[in-house]
Ligand code: ADP
């Protein structure tokens with residue numbers, strides 16, 4: 001066990017290590033649509049390093065199953081009315097396609113991380129994306145896919161899977177895909193069948209998993225959960241709301257976002273619920289997994305570099321320009337974007353300032369995929385400025401490293417941003433983040449204003465107003481600093497020295513687990 005300070009919390013007690021069931025739908029490098037996968041790869045080992053016994057629970061999507069070394073048989077999951085479970089609670093014994101889901105223990109092949117795989121032939125094998133079909137529409141069986149995940153989490157966490165030989169002290173679910181777990185756990189607890197403490201983490205409140213009330217019967221959701229103070233949302237079933245209402249404590253991925261989501265502007269219709277639960281809502285910043293994102297030891301960036309030896313960064317810039325078909329101009333201010341192309345990310349603003357950026361002598365390299373309108377606007381900019389603006393549409397992990405390492409500035413002009421990871425990767429690689437002051441971006445980047453330059457806290461560029469003018473003003477600041485190489489170096493050195501590590505975040509999560517356990521001991525069994 002590793003402790004960073006003598007007072008750091010530990011996850012081991014006289015009763016043994018704290019058992020944490022970490023429930024999620026994606027994990028890097030096996031299945032990734034966004035930052036949640038990076039978090040799910042890094043937080044469990046950081047918790048284990050503090051003494052916790054952490055098991056992932058994930059649907060056996062083909063990409064996940066390919067990354068897991070199975071370690072036992074598939075254990076059938078009991079349904080409501082069997083094994084002493086209440087009638088009518090939980091999905092029926094079979095999925096709509098007629099198969100009986102089951103759990104199988106295993107380990108992730110790359111790290112040895114213990115995993116429970118949720119097998120349900122017919123439910124998890126379609127396509128590559130866990131949430132959407134090839135046309136970008138949510139899977140027609142989404143409610144069933146993630147309803148079963150919630151049911152499996154509730155049973156396993158409560159020690160109600162005969163033959164599993166494991167139960168959890170803490171069930172920790174991530175995003176709406178796991179929300180129903182907290183509804184089922186609440187119902188089981190009410191029947192005296194579950195002792196597990198529960199924590200729900202919001203990575204993105206914009207995606208809520210809302211389904212027509214007709215899904216209730218198939219998912220075995222008791223009427224006692226379907227009301228305004230429960231998981232009902234305007235007559236529908238909301239998986240997200242189930243997590244928000246029924247988890248003992250809630251976390252999200254930055255302190256600023258934790259506040260923002262309690263306001264009507266950023267609450268996506270759930271700010272009222274979040275205001276009610278404010279006392280149990282915490283903001284814990286994500287970290288950087290330095291086994292994946294470290295400029296000195298990145299196998300995808302050779303030769304590497306660090307804050308004192310930047311020759312490798314100059315070579316990375318040349319490699320980036322070459323790879324993306326940009327003119328080989330070592331002195332151009334090279335800006336990059338690595339992102340999902342969605343409204344959240346504000347990238348239409350980047351398309352709007354592209355002409356000005358090039359007119360000032362800059363270059364732009366974009367890697368992303370998503371909404372056709374944003375893609376087209378960036379493609380138009382590329383056509384207007386061949387050799388100065390380059391777009392690569394798609395998801396490409398090695399190229400993401402090439403861009404983060406070789407650029408001077410990484411643009412993250414988000415409309416909202418729960419945490420954001422690419423600005424953290426930018427800081428680490430001396431690629432100064434230019435961000436909008438929202439969510440985790442506001443918590444992690446300090447503007448290069450005169451006063452911040454003066455006191456040495458500057459680490460990037462920050463703007464407030466969500467329009468092209470706001471972005472443009474911050475860009476001008478970036479160009480101005482770039483013309484002062486000594487000042488640029490100072491900011492770069494400071495940025496590269498900042499550490500957002502997972503050990504700190506894991507300690508904060510442990511603290512929340514402990515608070516939640518203490519609250520439960522004091523409050524006893526709540527009423528359904
Ligand atoms: P979000 O989760 O909202 O998409 P984050 O900044 O938290 O935003 O995480 C995004 C993650 O996905 C980062 O690891 C980033 O490098 C990666 N990423 C985003 N788009 C791409 C892409 N087109 N190709 C490769 N990696 C990408």
Ligand code: GLC
Pocket residue numbers: 034035036039203204253286417418419420421440
């Ligand atoms: C979400 C958010 C992003 C965050 C990531 C990991 O996808 O959009 O801001 O960094 O989750 O927590």
